[in-house]
Amino acid sequence: MDVFRTRARRTAASAAVLVCCAALASGCTVPVAEAGLTPVTARTAQPTAASDLQSQYQRVIKEVLPSVVQIQASHDLGSGVVYDDKGHIVTNAHVVGSEKTFLVTTASSEQPLTASLVFSYPEQDLAVIRLDKVPAGLKPAVFGSSEKVEVGQIVLAMGSPLGLSSSVTQGIVSATGRTVSEGSTGGGTGATIANMVQTSAAINPGNSGGALVGLDGQVIGIPTLAAADPSLGGSAAPGIGFAIPVSMVRTIADQIIKDGKVVDSGRAALDITARTVVDSRYQPIGVAVVSVRAGGAADAAGLRPNDIVTRLGEEPITTITSLSEALAAQKPGQRTKVTYERDGVEKTVEVTLGEQ
Template sequence: MRASLIFAALVTMLVLPMGCTLPSVDLPRPVATEQTTAPTAAVQAEATRAPITPSAPTTTPAPLPAQAPLPTLPPELTNPLEAEQAALTALYRQVNPAVVSIEVVADHPPVGGAPFTVPTSQGSGFLFDDQGHIVTNNHVVENGAKFQVRFSDGTVVMARLVGSDPGSDLAVLKVDALPPGAAPLPLADSRTVEVGQRAIAIGNPFGLRNTLTVGVVSGIGRSLSGPASNSGGRFRIPNIIQTDAAINPGNSGGPLLNIYGEVIGVNTAISSGSGAFEGVGYAVPSNAVSRVVPALIRDGRYDHPWMGIGMRDVDPLLADSLNLPARQGVLITEVVPDSPAARAGLRSGTQIVSVGGRELRIGGDIIIAINGQPVRDSDELVSYLELETSVGDTVMMTVQRGDRQEQITMTLGARPRE
């Protein structure tokens, strides 16, 4: 009976729900008998344990003081921002249907069977006219075999390459059907673009279709390295627009716009050591588009006016160190045989000197004007040729030859194909 009572008391304790508050109880004592044995240590400890008392109730924290939400900014402060916001959203809705994503694939040589195509690049473009011509960059489509175009409404169509021009990094694709609402974008006169004006880019950075970024025109009159010439030098792409609107891989070929929704340039490159945007982007100016693209549509190619010279900028520092007869201009370092410059009688130098560890041929003509327009460096010369002249035009070159100036007439040729 003793064991039964002790066992019953222990069982009663063990089956109580954990975490519940226990009432104060006295454990039953074993009934004494003639042969009572000493209780175990565990039973003695249980019997002498202090009574369990209920825990104190949980205290509810007092509520924090009432606090009204911060007031919104007053209209006199937000109205200008609202106007800009409304303009950007309206511009995006209007322009976006004309901006496309371009997916390029190339033919792969046969591997154990038939040839197949593999994706090679992705870029952007925009609708140039109502006949399905799409402007993009040459570097987006070069080496491509097939081209797939995605419009903003989800329409996907195949396109064919109509023409391309490495010298301006422009190319034209054509689709045979347009989705509803897709209309061509108007071109601005890029000669009116000014530093500080708003610049809006729409394109497909990293494949993120129809992304808008906003910045300003941060520079004009830049030049980019273009295709190589037969003599080992490189032609330049002049009149480039610089912007801080975010441009990343995939934006190439998309439009750079002003606040009116007009194209001021075609996004083409970024200045970056990491491959991502670091604050300086470049766009081919719209006036180059208006000159080059119609020729690509018509002929599949564009002929750049060409003189046939190698050149080096002259500045006061170089003029003083080499005792040159002009303080600014373009020093002719090479005349290509049988070129327009050679036929016109322009002269290159005969003396070779070292400047900054590189050889430079001096003693040649220094171009200081073209058609009466002052030429202070090679960017100004190339810019004038690209925007103001065409193949077959006759121009008047003013050159400094020794201690005298001469006027030399030259008929421009077509830049040789690489």
């Protein structure tokens, strides 16, 4: 699926009536009181439900929005989420890019605050920055659990789309467990990210690094990508966005804050460098091994340069992207079969996957 990063350049009828209609259809009449309803109850049931939902939206927004910040780099603008009371803010790696210092606007700051990069992890498109001075009243967000995220769940996306700070859009969780590859051009990280949350909440440029929130007020993901429709010249496909799951956000952010870097990625690797190969019709047919890391997973299994990998487990491999997506579904230390061609002969070998 084509995707683009979302950072921005600066710049009913009443119940009583239904009861009566049902009674008339059967050839008799039933008084409203006998149906257990009163005219007032019937008239107010639906508006009350709508009012309750609206109140819930407003409560969540009031509770969470102060924890969502705007991050400004030299030429780009994105969003972030306050992670703790020490001034750590989690965002996307593509928001921070290669820069080390930033201006951050919080809900309680009249002027932008300065912040510095702690660590960026492009492989998962996550980064942590820290405010140089923690302002009074800084409010960390509450981060939830990926295990409780369900398709159909109402969610709100909060961030700074197109530089419009403290903006909120609404939708549902459309799917879970998506593996999505991000482009590497235009400042993208080229990351392949597994288990992403797909949402219909609008995600626009500038929403990157913000918060995807459930109606319980807990962050369930970091909005990162929006789908692009090739038939529309690569422009956004409305209602299809993706957020990094909160489980991965917490895993990576906790390591960065504790160790200053990611020490356990949880991402499987073959420990090779490789390139996509094409046939005589310029169609991709596999991934050629360019080099093998000594002592790594591929080396231990006997793979060597010029081998062409065509399958990982049951997944066909035709491009570097498809290999990355297949590995994203695996775990370090897991054993899997690798099918490859060597001198025109197909071979299969078991590999114990390494860690990226």
